[in-house]
Amino acid sequence: MGILNITPDSFSDGGRHIHLAQALDAAHRMKADGADILDIGGESTRPGAAPVDPSEELQRVGPVLEALQDIGLPLSLDSRRPSVVDAALDIGIDLINDVGGFKDPEMQALLRDPRARGLGVCVMHMQGEPQQMQKSPSYESVVEEVHGFLQKQQQLLEGLGVAPESILLDPGFGFGKTLDHNLALFDSLDLLCGQHRVLVGVSRKRMIGQLSAREDAPAHERLGGSLAAAVLAAQAGASVIRVHDVRETVDALRVWRVLNAAIVS
Numbered sequence: 098m099g100i101l102n103i104t105p106d107s108f109s110d111g112g113r114h115i116h117l118a119q120a121l122d123a124a125h126r127m128k129a130d131g132a133d134i135l136d137i138g139g140e141s142t143r144p145g146a147a148p149v150d151p152s153e154e155l156q157r158v159g160p161v162l163e164a165l166q167d168i169g170l171p172l173s174l175d176s177r178r179p180s181v182v183d184a185a186l187d188i189g190i191d192l193i194n195d196v197g198g199f200k201d202p203e204m205q206a207l208l209r210d211p212r213a214r215g216l217g218v219c220v221m222h223m224q225g226e227p228q229q230m231q232k233s234p235s236y237e238s239v240v241e242e243v244h245g246f247l248q249k250q251q252q253l254l255e256g257l258g259v260a261p262e263s264i265l266l267d268p269g270f271g272f273g274k275t276l277d278h279n280l281a282l283f284d285s286l287d288l289l290c291g292q293h294r295v296l297v298g299v300s301r302k303r304m305i306g307q308l309s310a311r312e313d314a315p316a317h318e319r320l321g322g323s324l325a326a327a328v329l330a331a332q333a334g335a336s337v338i339r340v341h342d343v344r345e346t347v348d349a350l351r352v353w354r355v356l357n358a359a360i361v362s
Contacts, residue, residue: 098134098339099127103157104141120161131347138175142196144231151178162188179203192217208257219265220250224273239278240285243268265296279304290334297330298339324349
């Protein structure tokens with residue numbers, strides 16, 4: 098899954114795709130580099146980010162979604178705003194990626210809309226809100242609590258008529274979690290992946306900087322650590338890897354698959 102942020106303030110690529118021509122160039126480049134799906138978002142949810150008015154968010158993503166209808170890749174909308182999702186359903190999307198975890202009753206109601214029939218959904222876990230989620234995240238058992246929330250939401254969505262195979266679960270690395278929390282969740286990925294379809298998004302995140310001793314480096318310089326995490330997530334059974342660096346990640350996963358098959362055989 099290639100990340101296409103139409104924002105001025107995303108932690109890694111803020112401002113790079115804010116103009117339509119830039120966004121379209123990036124989308125077509127990611128397709129050429131091997132992306133299987135594009136994730137388009139108009140609100141930064143990095144730690145400390147200020148919320149964006151839904152009308153502004155729609156002004157950012159709407160023209161991009163319209164222009165990419167014929168790109169030949171599934172389009173994911175990264176939004177937690179029901180009004181934005183509602184408008185996007187009229188334009189045409191294939192997946193709703195909700196960092197709010199579909200807790201909002203209005204988001205749940207949209208899944209009953211005939212326009213949403215057959216769409217994929219991604220449920221992410223986040224403790225708190227972006228503005229304060231990293232101030233003092235706390236859990237009694239992060240794995241039990243995060244997995245429990247995700248499984249509960251999966252059951253809820255199935256009850257709303259969403260097919261199990263259309264649901265992705267995202268542990269929400271870095272969203273209200275310390276490094277130790279993130280490591281515990283990563284260590285338990287194989288357990289979650291063994292029961293559900295899982296999306297993993299750790300590309301360029303602070304945890305990658307911490308683990309690679311590159312925390313003070315710009316986010317785009319965390320490529321090596323991001324690739325290592327992507328390969329390990331795939332090895333654990335993740336169905337979707339959400340990344341900024343599509344070409345490099347595709348190459349890493351191709352090599353891993355071939356060599357892993359050779360070692361196993």
